[in-house]
Amino acid sequence: MYKQKIYPKWFLIMPLVLYVMFFLTPGLLGVGYSLTDWNSRSLEINFVGFDNYIEIFTSNKDYSAGIVNTLKFTVISNIIKITTAFFLAVMLQKEIKGRNFYRSVLYIPAVLPFLIIGIIFKSILNFNNGLLNTALEALQLGFLKQQWLSDLNVVWKSIYMVDAWRGIGYVMTIFLAGLSSIPDSYYEAADIDGASFFQKLIHITLPMLTGAITINLIFGITYGLKVFDIIYVLTNGGPGHATEVITTYSYTLYANGKYGMATALNTILFVLTTIIGILVVKYMSRLEVQQ
Amino acid sequence: MKKRANYILKQIVCIILSVIVITPLYMVFINSFKTKNEAARMNLSLPREWLFSNYIVVIEEGNLIQGFLNSFLYSFLSASVAVITCAMAAFVIKREKTKFNRMIYYFILCGFFFPVNFVTLMKIFNTIGIANTRYGLIIAFTSSMVPFCIFTISNFISSVPVEIDEAAVIDGAGALLLFFRIVLPLLKPVLITTFLLQFMGVWSDFMTPLYLSSSSKMWPMNLAVYNFFGKMSSNWQYVFADIILTCLPVALIYFFGQKYIISGLSSGAVKK
Numbered sequence: 001m002y003k004q005k006i007y008p009k010w011f012l013i014m015p016l017v018l019y020v021m022f023f024l025t026p027g028l029l030g031v032g033y034s035l036t037d038w039n040s041r042s043l044e045i046n047f048v049g050f051d052n053y054i055e056i057f058t059s060n061k062d063y064s065a066g067i068v069n070t071l072k073f074t075v076i077s078n079i080i081k082i083t084t085a086f087f088l089a090v091m092l093q094k095e096i097k098g099r100n101f102y103r104s105v106l107y108i109p110a111v112l113p114f115l116i117i118g119i120i121f122k123s124i125l126n127f128n129n130g131l132l133n134t135a136l137e138a139l140q141l142g143f144l145k146q147q148w149l150s151d152l153n154v155v156w157k158s159i160y161m162v163d164a165w166r167g168i169g170y171v172m173t174i175f176l177a178g179l180s181s182i183p184d185s186y187y188e189a190a191d192i193d194g195a196s197f198f199q200k201l202i203h204i205t206l207p208m209l210t211g212a213i214t215i216n217l218i219f220g221i222t223y224g225l226k227v228f229d230i231i232y233v234l235t236n237g238g239p240g241h242a243t244e245v246i247t248t249y250s251y252t253l254y255a256n257g258k259y260g261m262a263t264a265l266n267t268i269l270f271v272l273t274t275i276i277g278i279l280v281v282k283y284m285s286r287l288e289v290q291q
Numbered sequence: 292m293k294k295r296a297n298y299i300l301k302q303i304v305c306i307i308l309s310v311i312v313i314t315p316l317y318m319v320f321i322n323s324f325k326t327k328n329e330a331a332r333m334n335l336s337l338p339r340e341w342l343f344s345n346y347i348v349v350i351e352e353g354n355l356i357q358g359f360l361n362s363f364l365y366s367f368l369s370a371s372v373a374v375i376t377c378a379m380a381a382f383v384i385k386r387e388k389t390k391f392n393r394m395i396y397y398f399i400l401c402g403f404f405f406p407v408n409f410v411t412l413m414k415i416f417n418t419i420g421i422a423n424t425r426y427g428l429i430i431a432f433t434s435s436m437v438p439f440c441i442f443t444i445s446n447f448i449s450s451v452p453v454e455i456d457e458a459a460v461i462d463g464a465g466a467l468l469l470f471f472r473i474v475l476p477l478l479k480p481v482l483i484t485t486f487l488l489q490f491m492g493v494w495s496d497f498m499t500p501l502y503l504s505s506s507s508k509m510w511p512m513n514l515a516v517y518n519f520f521g522k523m524s525s526n527w528q529y530v531f532a533d534i535i536l537t538c539l540p541v542a543l544i545y546f547f548g549q550k551y552i553i554s555g556l557s558s559g560a561v562k563k
């Protein structure tokens with residue numbers, strides 16, 4: 001009875017209205033507009049069926065390669081960050097001198113704007129004067145010098161490198177929090193039974209880290225699918241269209257006034273993320289029920 | 292013996308990684324004081340002469356004061372509104388566990404995954420007459436924070452005992468009084484964490500203002516820097532000075548609020 005008085009429904013209104021009107025509705029409207037020829041040149045908007053999607057998957061502009069790149073980036077960048085960060089966290093978990101200092105330092109890149117990191121690395125990866133090539137030469141490793149951002153075979157590796165530079169500290173921090181919640185007694189018991197390092201890793205650490213792994217996967221996957229800043233600044237989709245992703249293509253189309261096409265690409269992203277999102281949320285609500 | 296070697300190896304790995312993180316930042320810092328020709332070499336040596344004047348040039352040419360004020364306005368307002376209103380909603384959702392509230396909770400959580408469709412958002416803004424205004428940007432930022440805020444704050448609310456609510460009711464407190472006078476102060480840690488994370492999030496956001504602000508008067512620092520970088524790409528000393536100034540506010544927040552920021556990230560990971 002008293003619940004209605006102290007937990008009023010109107011407390012929900014503000015976030016719900018904002019979320020529905022300015023977050024969800026644009027996404028759903030996008031589905032509708034993706035079936036039109038909406039553009040900046042004419043005021044009329046005509047229904048064109050699936051033409052935009054047909055163009056995306058069949059035109060010679062390689063939009064579909066952008067979709068594949070998005071998925072590729074999501075998988076590879078997360079594998080790199082999550083595995084590296086996991087082993088770093090395991091390493092920093094135990095008492096080691098300067099641990100807090102290392103943790104703070106490794107987290108710094110995560111608070112800097114991506115745009116800024118992009119600009120910094122544009123300088124570092126510069127072929128002639130960039131810090132990386134200069135350092136390689138100084139170390140007598142000149143043969144490793146690369147056109148980091150314009151060589152087709154290297155450019156993705158450069159992007160993964162910059163992305164890892166920014167992301168590893170963040171992922172590691174979440175793992176460390178998970179690790180700190182595992183009672184020492186588990187490891188002590190395992191030690192008494194003579195378990196090896198890897199046995200402890202597989203039978204204690206990993207199962208106890210389910211929460212941290214889930215969080216890292218959720219953030220990592222959504223970040224990967226929506227990646228924009230870093231690619232826009234580092235390569236702007238180039239060389240050619242080699243590093244375009246869904247969001248960069250969509251922005252170019254928007255800037256050129258092809259709103260219908262831009263929306264169609266966004267809708268593909270919307271559908272991709274929704275499918276993954278619903279799966280994950282379902283999984284989480286099941287976990288909650290089990291608790 | 293083996294333990295000792297292991298320990299030294301760990302220290303070496305940590306030191307190497309720290310150097311990898313710090314070197315680029317040091318490079319930016321040191322080069323921001325150099326002359327044009329020196330900075331173009333982008334190396335790690337100290338400047339022959341410390342040119343603090345680079346910063347003055349940047350502030351004047353780069354439209355930085357305007358940018359700073361814009362960034363501050365966007366970050367502060369949208370993070371405050373989102374945190375307070377989401378705390379109210381999260382409180383009700385977590386306290387009254389009806390089917391409806393659970394549904395709303397998961398419905399909002401789905402927003403973690405969606406990308407914002409800026410093209411159609413612009414259309415909506417046009418319809419209600421706030422396209423290309425600061426209001427539009429602030430609304431866009433606030434809305435996109437809702438899922439994260441609801442998620443983080445409701446995780447924390449479970450740890451605030453329900454007995455407090457009951458006591459307040461017996462004392463005759465209404466919903467607003469109960470929430471703002473009694474519950475909100477107890478939520479302080481999570482509110483600060485969420486606020487700081489969202490503040491930094493808006494400060495770093497590039498895509499939203501790129502789509503939604505057509506006039507340079509509305510640009511946050513981020514966009515001002517990007518534009519400046521386009522114009523000044525041969526004057527690295529200015530670009531670097533610009534970068535330092537843009538990062539300074541978030542760096543300060545990180546420095547002083549580290550405890551809150553790290554604990555906020557951790558809460559989700561520890562819970563399960």
